[in-house]
Amino acid sequence: MQRVASKLKGYSIGAKDGDIGSVEDLLFDDKLWTIRYLVADTAKWLPGRRVLLSPIALGRVETDGKRVPVSLTKQQVENSPDIDSRSITRTHETSYYDYYGWPYYWVGGDVWGTSAFPGSLAAQQRMEMSAREEDDDTHMRSAQDVMGYYIEATDGDIGHVEDFIIDDESWEIRYIVVDTKNWWPGKKVLVSPEWIERVSWSDSRVYVDLSREAVKSGPEFDPDKLDRDYEERLYRHYDRPGYWVI
Numbered sequence: 001m002q003r004v005a006s007k008l009k010g011y012s013i014g015a016k017d018g019d020i021g022s023v024e025d026l027l028f029d030d031k032l033w034t035i036r037y038l039v040a041d042t043a044k045w046l047p048g049r050r051v052l053l054s055p056i057a058l059g060r061v062e063t064d065g066k067r068v069p070v071s072l073t074k075q076q077v078e079n080s081p082d083i084d085s086r087s088i089t090r091t092h093e094t095s096y097y098d099y100y101g102w103p104y105y106w107v108g109g110d111v112w113g114t115s116a117f118p119g120s121l122a123a124q125q126r127m128e129m130s131a132r133e134e135d136d137d138t139h140m141r142s143a144q145d146v147m148g149y150y151i152e153a154t155d156g157d158i159g160h161v162e163d164f165i166i167d168d169e170s171w172e173i174r175y176i177v178v179d180t181k182n183w184w185p186g187k188k189v190l191v192s193p194e195w196i197e198r199v200s201w202s203d204s205r206v207y208v209d210l211s212r213e214a215v216k217s218g219p220e221f222d223p224d225k226l227d228r229d230y231e232e233r234l235y236r237h238y239d240r241p242g243y244w245v246i
Helices: 074-078 090-100 118-123 212-216 228-237
Strands: 002-004 012-015 018-029 034-041 050-053 067-069 140-142 150-153 156-167 173-179 188-191 196-200 205-208
Touching (some): 012 074, 018 050, 156 188
Antiparallel strands (some): 012 018, 018 140, 196 205
């Protein structure tokens, strides 16, 4: 199911033996644009600490109850490595994954190791493998921090990042929600991370390989009508192959 990222904020997080807090933020890597961690606000339980939870441990998101179940105990979470969500290195991630005994998601060639889904990675037998890369930077970004970045087409600004649409099975970011109100009032559009040419993180600006006219004439985004029919129209308009096409 595809979800608006910001709507997950505040959802309660339930371990096997009780709630541990609520969703505060989402961290994604800027190479594959995939959510790697939920940042949990555990102030009522573990004051002064922000806990990271990998999608590997997440169950199906419960929309009606606004809850995210986790296949871990409170003690497991409490004893997990204390990682600063603002400065995660591969060394930190290795320590985290070693603690839970999970295969490393960054080894295997797919979005989640050798699979497209985090649940499949959790079921794999752990093997001895190299955990380190020459680049210790995990390229992790806060979804909240990126909201507000300017979006620039090939011939000028088109708006800013308002939100993200995520797939809650693979936890990939499928789309960036672009608010064009400062350029084309009243319209919101979707842009796939695949159409990004580059990102200037220092300037808070995302450059996409689309023209302003193409965006202006493209299908308008309505969160209540985000289905495959809309996606097919979106990809046809930009003459791009759909992510669901193998």
